[in-house]
Amino acid sequence: MNIKTILIEKANAAMGAAGIPEGSNPAVTQSTRPQFGDYQINGAMGAAKALKTNPRELAQKIIDNLDVSDIAEKTEIAGPGFINIHLKPEFLSNSLAAANQDQKLAVAEHSQPQKVVVDFSSPNLAKEMHVGHLRSTIIGDSVVRALEFRGDTVVRQNHMGDWGTQFGMLIAHLEDLLNQGIDLESVALADLETFYRDAKKRFDDEEGFADKARNYVVKLQSGDAHCEKLWRLFIDTSVKHSEEVYQRLNVTLTRNDIMAESAYNGELNTIISLLKDKNIAVEDQGAQVVFLDELANKDGEPSVFIVQKSGGGFLYATTDLAACDYRSNKLGADRILIFVDARQSLHFNQVELTARKAGLLRDETSYEFSPFGTMMGSDGKPFKTRTGGTVKLADLLEEAISRATDKLADRESGLSDTERAEIARKVGIGAVKYADLSKHRTSDYIFNWDSMLSFEGATAPYLQYAYTRVRSIFRKADIDSSALTATINIEQPQEKALAIKLLQLEEVLDLMISEATPHVLCGYLYELASLYMTFYEACPILKDDVASDVRDSRLVLCNLVANTLRTGLDLLGIEVMEQM
RNA sequence: GCGCCCGUAGCUCAGCUGGAUAGAGCAACGCCCUUCUAAGGCGUUGGUCGAAGGUUCGAAUCCUUCCGGGUGCGCCA
Secondary structure (H helix, E strand, O other), rough: HHHHHHHHHHHHHHHHHHHOOOOOOOOEOOOOOOOOOOOOHHHHHHHHHHOOOOHHHHHHHHHOOOOOOOOEEEEEOOOOEEEEEEEEEHHHHHHHHHHHHHOOOOOOOOOOOOEEEEEEEOOOOOOOOOOOHHHHHHHHHHHHHHHHHHOOOOEEEOOOOOOOOHHHHHHHHHHHHHOOOOOOOHHHHOHHHHHHHHHHHHHHHOOOOHHHHHHHHHHHHOOOHHHHHHHHHHHHHHHHHHHHHHHHHOOOOHHHHOOHHHHHHHHHHHHHHHHOOOOOOOEEEEEEEEEEHHHOOOOOOOOOEEEOOOOEOOHHHHHHHHHHHHHHHHOOOOOOEEEOOOHHHHHHHHHHHHHHHOOOOOOOOOEOOOEEEEEEEOOOOOOOOOOOOOOOOOOHHHEEEEEEEEHOOOOOOOOOOOOOOHHHOOOOOOOOHHHHOOOOOOOOOOOOOHOOOOOOOOOOOHHHHHHHHHHHHHHHHHOOOHHOOOOOOOOOHHHHHHHHHHOOOHHHHHHHHHOOOOHHHHHHHHHHHHHHHHHHHOOOOOOOOOHHHHHHHHHHHHHHHHHHHHHHHHHOOOOOOOOO
């Protein structure tokens, strides 16, 4: 159910019949003001310009051929050639009734499902997850959820960093600790940060340790059994840590979704041979380099992309090329979405250009590097601890829950301690996620505890509260909301505004999916909750003087609001509760 | 130096492929609880959309230049 799509189809047909060449944009949008109707077709003006005719006359021709009698009660031309559409209340009622009967709220599945590989989260297993991993993880997760909701086949890939140079250092350190008989679980790897720091210190300071570390990298990557055994011990612990964070975050990633860098190790030689055979990569200063004219500077000097180090070692460039091959050629992906920090834009640009030339990416595969901005502190600089250190993601989430607990403690609720703790968890985590997801993916944003947990404005708590307010009505009236089948009557302006908003879920999800931007869903849910609050104040439901048919109609609207909020928040990975 | 991103109300942010009077939230001020959860609602105040040109019937949006900020640019990931 997508009003906009319906109107676009109808507008296209009418524009064709009016003699406008195909491909002209009908420019359908929701109207900005009530007096302009509910939706509008703005394409007449653009088309008139191309045809050098009078836009108002052309708009009239379009209206003459426009068959919207099933959905609209009135169409009119306004201004220089806007076509305003006033939707029929019965159309809204019937559409809402259909949505109310449908588990998926009348959001249709894609007629031609795509196979979409989504690369997200991708922590470095040498260290604990930190705030820098938050955005990739939750943006990727919500896009994945939305894709699946629309019926696409998604392959989650957690491209974990488990194979870099630093692992030789970590293995060497681990081996020494084990030889000293130190217990692995409780001491050595209990705190990854400390472990990493100790290893790094020895790498920098201790005589001979660095050489040993480098030697271990080579041995590891060439399949040495002993090194691999130690490496596995380390990776297991590290993966366990990230799983705890995912669970805390309510993110759908599991161990099965791990497709780490090491997974491509066996393919790297083949990739380099291929690039050399095709003369895409050439030797330069001992390294294998791809020179990209597409990214040349003004002097014509091509961009440099190193795919193999002078000593023969591989880099993350090599791994990313192998990943292209795997995803496009082996998995047959229609789309590849990669959620990585914006600072890696050039790198992924180079990867795509090289992979396309080498046939590692099929033409049919859309390669979509979806960068995101940085989380900033209140000073406008990258978010750090007071002492300037990196903030661990686990710590951030615990603080969110603790702050939410304090907030909730101020309120009388009659709920048990366990219920309150559960609510605090959902509110705290939800607040962090919503604050992040509601910002445009590509922009840097300022992290602020007070505004995200303020329970006012566009926050997770506001949306969760709106949900509990709806649910409270059903609880109060002792009504099973799943059994509602009453006829919906759209009479009050607050009801109409709410009705149209409810019917825009599919439109919003499509935009979110095509652009990989969860913030549009965040904005939509806030608008929905806000319209519900207005409706709630203006339209009584359970009062004695409300006629039963009006009451029942409004109850269906309430149920749709609750289901849409719950579904939408679920697609963001944010949980709701019945009471708060 | 070159490339990419950004500059919208006091603050935090939207603004989709150019469309009607640039929108929210916070903050400030004023109303609304004997009434379905006031963690709410209604209203007021507040913007030369960084600057200057250009394209157009129409520009926050597209193009050019400049100013200001961020970020990246041969063997890290």
